Amino acid sequence: xxxxxxxxxxxxxxxxxxxxxxxxxxxxxxxxxxxxxxxxxxxxxxxxxxxxxxxxxxxxxxxxxxxxxxxxxxxxxxxxxxxxxxxxxxxxxxxxxxxxxxxxxxxxxxxxxxxxxxxxxxxxxxxxxxxxxxxxxxxxxxxxxxxxxxxxxxxxxxxxxxxxxxxxxxxxxxxxxxxxxxxxxxxxxxxxxxxxxxxxxxxxxxxxxxxxxxxxxxxxxxxxxxxxxxxxxxxxxxxxxxxxxxxxxxxxxxxxxxxxxxxxxxxxxxxxxxxxxxxxxxxxxxxxxxxxxxxxxxxxxxxxxxxxxxxxxxxxxxxxxxxxxxxxxxxxxxxxxxxxxxxxxxxxxx
Numbered sequence: 001x002x003x004x005x006x007x008x009x010x011x012x013x014x015x016x017x018x019x020x021x022x023x024x025x026x027x028x029x030x031x032x033x034x035x036x037x038x039x040x041x042x043x044x045x046x047x048x049x050x051x052x053x054x055x056x057x058x059x060x061x062x063x064x065x066x067x068x069x070x071x072x073x074x075x076x077x078x079x080x081x082x083x084x085x086x087x088x089x090x091x092x093x094x095x096x097x098x099x100x101x102x103x104x105x106x107x108x109x110x111x112x113x114x115x116x117x118x119x120x121x122x123x124x125x126x127x128x129x130x131x132x133x134x135x136x137x138x139x140x141x142x143x144x145x146x147x148x149x150x151x152x153x154x155x156x157x158x159x160x161x162x163x164x165x166x167x168x169x170x171x172x173x174x175x176x177x178x179x180x181x182x183x184x185x186x187x188x189x190x191x192x193x194x195x196x197x198x199x200x201x202x203x204x205x206x207x208x209x210x211x212x213x214x215x216x217x218x219x220x221x222x223x224x225x226x227x228x229x230x231x232x233x234x235x236x237x238x239x240x241x242x243x244x245x246x247x248x249x250x251x252x253x254x255x256x257x258x259x260x261x262x263x264x265x266x267x268x269x270x271x272x273x274x275x276x277x278x279x280x281x282x283x284x285x286x287x288x289x290x291x292x293x294x295x296x297x298x299x300x301x302x303x304x305x306x307x308x309x310x311x312x313x314x315x316x317x318x319x320x321x322x323x324x325x326x327x328x329x330x331x332x333x334x335x336x337x338x339x340x341x342x343x344x345x346x347x348x349x350x
Contacts, residue, residue: 029083029347031292032056033299034067034109035317036075036342039334052339054088054112056348059297059319061331067112070094074105076129079346080136080162085109087118087130087139087162099123104130104141106162109348118165121145127158129182133189138162140171140183140192152176157183157194159216171218174198185216186238186268192216193224193236193245193268211236211247211271224271227253233264237290239322244268246277246289246298246322258282263289263300263325277325280304291322292345298322299343302330312336317343 034056040047044064047053052075054067068074072092079086086109093100096117104127107115118139119127125145132139139162146153149170157180160168171192172180178198185192191213199207203221206229213236214221224245225233231251238245245268252259255276263278263286277298278286284304291298297319305313309330317340320328332340 029349031059032079032083032109032346032348033059033317033319033331034077034079034086034344034346034348035299035332035340036077037332037334037338037340039338039340042334054086056109057331059292059299059331059345061317061333065111067107067109068115069112072097072100076342078131078344079109079348080132081134081346082136083109083347083349085132085136085162086112087132089128089130090117091126096120102126102128104128104139104160104165110350118160118162119143119168120165121147131184132162133159133185134187135189136162138185140185142181142183143168143170144179149173155179155181157181157192157218159183171214171216172196172221173218174200180212182235184236184238186213187240187242190216193238195234195236195247196223208232209234211245211266213245213268224266224268225249225274226271227251227274235288238268239265239291240293240295242268246291248287248289249274249276250285255279260304261285261287263287263298263320265322277320277322278302278328279325280306286318288342290343290345292319293347296322297345299331299345301341301343302328306330315339315341317341319345 040050052073054077057064074090076089090105091102101123104119127143129142140159143158144155157172181195183192183194193213197209203223208229209232211225211233233249236247246265249264250261266274287301289300299319302318317332
């Protein structure tokens with residue numbers, strides 16, 4: 001009997017230990033959506049001037065928290081994979097940016113503290129669209145403006161050290177008239193997807209916006225979407241398993257007879273199996289998709305009247321099932337004249 005009780009006690013202790021470990025693990029990170037908004041009112045909102053600020057919320061739209069609070073414009077937030085940092089863009093004259101141009105900043109994801117200007121370029125150079133590498137060591141971003149590494153001054157994809165903005169390196173370095181934007185690292189850190197606009201021989205003879213990918217050193221650039229001159233593809237985001245890329249596409253085609261902007265996904269390997277996920281009615285535009293960390297959901301921005309979902313038709317942050325675009329849900333639902341945009345779906349470390 002004593003032996004049986006000892007075994008039972010031991011088993012109970014193991015269950016309690018496992019439960020404690022699970023609880024502790026659950027307290028380390030929370031699923032969050034970080035986004036940009038110009039809202040001026042609501043619980044936790046401190047934005048009397050109505051400029052764009054960075055906010056964070058739970059995936060159901062609750063627990064809203066404002067992370068930046070100033071009189072400049074803060075936008076384009078992206079979470080590091082460890083949930084500790086947010087990179088974002090800030091423009092406007094401030095102590096850390098006397099010229100007021102577009103710069104890439106870093107801050108703590110938990111509360112918006114310790115804001116740091118990483119790019120600190122001069123007033124003739126603008127830096128935007130940051131994205132963390134999976135290990136958090138690098139940030140890929142877009143940069144335009146004349147300098148030694150970009151004599152044409154067009155938009156190029158760069159990468160730099162996430163810690164301090166050092167080792168800024170032009171990865172695309174394309175000819176004059178070709179513009180590269182919005183980079184996104186693959187989950188293994190070996191590739192970068194991005195959007196490109198401009199005539200590029202056989203790769204893009206029409207010169208429209210297409211989704212490309214390349215190796216992290218800028219080599220092996222490949223047009224994935226390749227949809228022709230009447231369709232524009234932009235804003236790529238890799239799925240967590242690296243198998244898919246979700247993006248926005250606008251222009252008349254069989255899968256989008258209205259030609260408005262819709263959220264699509266395709267195979268990341270070669271751009272095949274392009275599928276319209278949102279497939280909303282004429283007059284509704286869907287942009288800026290981003291996978292959740294488990295790949296089951298996609299957050300995105302939608303603009304246009306959705307009857308009961310968004311009767312005002314303003315910019316709102318939505319989410320849907322990544323598999324087929326079902327269960328589309330308005331998360332912000334802030335009413336007219338408020339713009340909620342640029343969602344990034346990730347984890348925030350407590």
